[in-house]
Amino acid sequence: MKDVVIIGGGASGLMAAIMVKSKVQDQANVTILERLEKVGKKILVTGNGRCNFTNKHVSENRYNNPSFVKPILKQFNVAKTLEFFNSIGLLYKADEEGRYYPLSENASSVLDVLRNEAKRLGVVERVNFDVSRIAKENDRFTIESKNRLIQEADYVVVATGGKAVPVHGSNGSGFTLLKKHKMKITDCFPGLTGVIVDEAQIKGLSGLRMKAKIYLYPKKTSKKDKKEALWSDEGEVQFKENGLSGIVIMQLQSQIARKFSPKGVKVSLDLIPYMTEEELVEHLEQRLAHIGNEEVENFLTGMFHKMLSRNILKQRCKIQLDGYTKDLTKKDLNKIASAIKDFDFDVKAFYDFDRAQVTIGGLDVKEVVQETLEARKVSRLYVCGEVLNVDGDCGGFNLQWAWSSGYVVGNAIAKKIIDNV
Ligand SMILES: Cc1cc2nc3c(=O)[nH]c(=O)nc-3n(C[C@H](O)[C@H](O)[C@H](O)COP(=O)(O)OP(=O)(O)OC[C@H]3O[C@@H](n4cnc5c(N)ncnc54)[C@H](O)[C@@H]3O)c2cc1C
CATH class of the missing domain: 3.50.50.60 (FAD/NAD(P)-binding domain)
Incomplete structure (x- = not known):
């Protein structure tokens, strides 16, 4: 026996x-x-x-x-x-x-x-x-x-x-x-956990969920060419107090942990993947023409959740929310389109083993x-x-x-x- x-x-x-x-x-x-x-x-x-x-x-x-x-x-x-x-x-x-x-x-x-x-x-x-x-x-x-x-x-x-x-x-x-x-x-x-990102970049987004196309780039990439991405996938992103989570982010995090260092990469979300950046600029021009003179804060109403609109306009594009849309320039519209297509985050670290699946x-x-x-x-x-x-x-x-x-x-x-x- x-x-x-x-x-x-x-x-x-x-x-x-x-x-x-x-x-x-x-x-x-x-x-x-x-x-x-x-x-x-x-x-x-x-x-x-x-x-x-x-x-x-x-x-x-x-x-x-x-x-x-x-x-x-x-x-x-x-x-x-x-x-x-x-x-x-x-x-x-x-x-x-x-x-x-x-x-x-x-x-x-x-x-x-x-x-x-x-x-x-x-x-x-x-x-x-x-x-x-x-x-x-x-x-x-x-x-x-x-x-x-x-x-x-x-x-x-x-x-x-x-x-x-x-x-x-x-x-x-x-x-x-x-x-x-x-x-x-x-x-x-x-592994299979969320990523902690730069606090300033995620400010005001906690609790939001949004479908997006996600790209992983080396941190040093300046003008991001999507063909150069280290990894990409599509899915729902959950915004937390200090980081990103959700199944697609967990998959991304495992990729980073297997092959790269968290501090060596950037995560970029394409918030409207079915439009090119040029199409998006065109859409913003039409939106501006239609909206007339409104508070800037309302410019992206109907496109995104209020929290996200504010982050895009204020945090990312440095546009005053209490200004007026009549003052938005072509340069501003280009900036907004670029922020929507490349809504990026510097990865600081991973959530720890208490919150990891593997x-x-x-x-x-x-x-x-x-x-x-x-x-x-x-x-x-x-x-x-x-x-x-x-x-x-x-x-x-x-x-x-x-x-x-x-x-x-x-x-x-x-x-x-x-x-x-
Ligand atoms: C929150 C969460 C959700 C998950 N969801 C899924 C899912 O839906 N689908 C999926 O495929 N995977 C999922 N996973 C991953 C999956 O659970 C693990 O990959 C799998 O359980 C690993 O099996 P294992 O037998 O290797 O280890 P474990 O399941 O971790 O079992 C190891 C066992 O060994 C015991 N042990 C450890 N050390 C000692 C010791 N020194 N002496 C005696 N006993 C010891 C532990 O107490 C434990 O019972 C999830 C993981 C987590 C944490």
Whole structure:
């Protein structure tokens, strides 16, 4: 009888436990060690409490590390994921963007079917077990908790997640455990979160939401040519007291964290993407002719929310709001059009891990064998989920990685146990 111990009862750990136990049945004890009082706490907050657990459009290109994730996603793809969840009792539906949610629209449905299946198979949960050390001697692991509880194992899975939202369990302790075995952890940053921007630029916009086309430029670009953009996408931007948020901004932030430094880039919003700058100037001229003599403050009424109009006119174009439209010059109209097409922000920093959905960075993928996710430096120690340097787009891609990598690890361990190697 072998002992398999999964450290971390999150999405990937639960999947690894179910997979290994379903294959080996009575040939192994499978135990999940969880530092919190309950497993799967983070699953409950995913997708705004609805758990967007996968996506029709999963492909390796939706991740930071396409060539590494490709064969793993192939072993347990979206179709197999849906089949698995269906087999354990979850009913689900997809929205128009291909995001899958439980039919109940309640994340607890996902956690409950996973826990029920684990229990049915005989997986044991040991909660309040905060692992602080993994020692290996003569092919046997001794796993110790902070308060000196002990668990022994023949196979260990590190499924501790990254650093995102530590109150839900993943506090980076998995990185410390792996570092002690001389494994390389890359630099880590919060991912899928908002960006903090220059305060003067965002003044007066807090609470506003607006659809826009978003461009990312190197900070030093002066006259922005949209073809030179480092990245671009379209979506709803949410303006906060000191920064920008919303799904499209979270995607942008992950791009910055993966490839650039926050201080080296500028975010530019095209507030009216369906008009060229020339067309916009023409529109402003017609507007001016139609409006007659009005207070400048009302010049953009009907185009934008009042808060945004004020920011464009006063903050960006330095036009006095209590002046009159008869005094607006062609130069002013050009300036206004330019501010609308290039409503830009200097990025100062990212929101921190408390507000991030994922960790950018983690265990260097070179530390594991790609087909099985077994550590190269410590045989019979496996790694799955976000503790690895893998992060995906917003929309179900990160949980898909947790399911696929958990599946691969569970399968690899089961194979070894069954083959008795
Ligand atoms: C607010 C929020 C919303 C999200 N929404 C979505 C979404 O809708 N769709 C999507 O695809 N992704 C979403 N994600 C991302 C997704 O939840 C994660 O990528 C995924 O849960 C990672 O799974 P994991 O198993 O690697 O780690 P986790 O789910 O973080 O689980 C790790 C587990 O290990 C435990 N642990 C950590 N260290 C130790 C230790 N030393 N000893 C014992 N136990 C330990 C933790 O307590 C935790 O239970 C969201 C994330 C957040 C924060």
